[in-house]
Amino acid sequence: MKSTQIEYSALSRGYYKVITVQDKSVLVVKERNAQAVKSIIDDAKWNKIVDAFSKVNLEGLSTLKAPTDKRTYDGAAIGNLKIVKDGKTYETPGFDNGFPPKEIEKLVNLLVDFSKE
Numbered sequence: 001m002k003s004t005q006i007e008y009s010a011l012s013r014g015y016y017k018v019i020t021v022q023d024k025s026v027l028v029v030k031e032r033n034a035q036a037v038k039s040i041i042d043d044a045k046w047n048k049i050v051d052a053f054s055k056v057n058l059e060g061l062s063t064l065k066a067p068t069d070k071r072t073y074d075g076a077a078i079g080n081l082k083i084v085k086d087g088k089t090y091e092t093p094g095f096d097n098g099f100p101p102k103e104i105e106k107l108v109n110l111l112v113d114f115s116k117e
Contacts, residue, residue: 001050005084008111010097012077017097019111021049026114039114052107058083058090064103066095081108 005022020027020036024046027036041049061081070076076096081104083090095101100108 001053003086004053006049006053006107006111007082007084008079008108009082010077010079012071012074012097015077015097017077017115019114021111021114026111028115030115045110049107049110052110053083056083056104056107058085060103061090061092064092064095064101066093066099067101068096068099070096070099079108 002023005020007018007020009019010017016030016032018027018029018036021041024041026039026041028039029036061083068076071078071094076098078094079097079100080094081092081100092101092104
């Protein structure tokens, strides 16, 4: 996971959140043009992230289907998971913030937890 960066973003007209995890640290930005807040991830949480990440099919990310469609009528911010590993970028199509596809749900929920602290 040294050469891996995981980014979760949730965006809409009135909502902005970007969470970036890399090498046991996390950057959280909660509003447009705000400074990122950096934190160190403790070993227990890091191990959960590594475990959830190991179950993600990177090649299949671009074909995941969103379980809900609230984002299409401003009912939810647009969520997106982007992973950069060894210089290659893997990205999901947009999905409703709070309702990620089941295949990435555990990983996304671990990332979103950082913005609640």
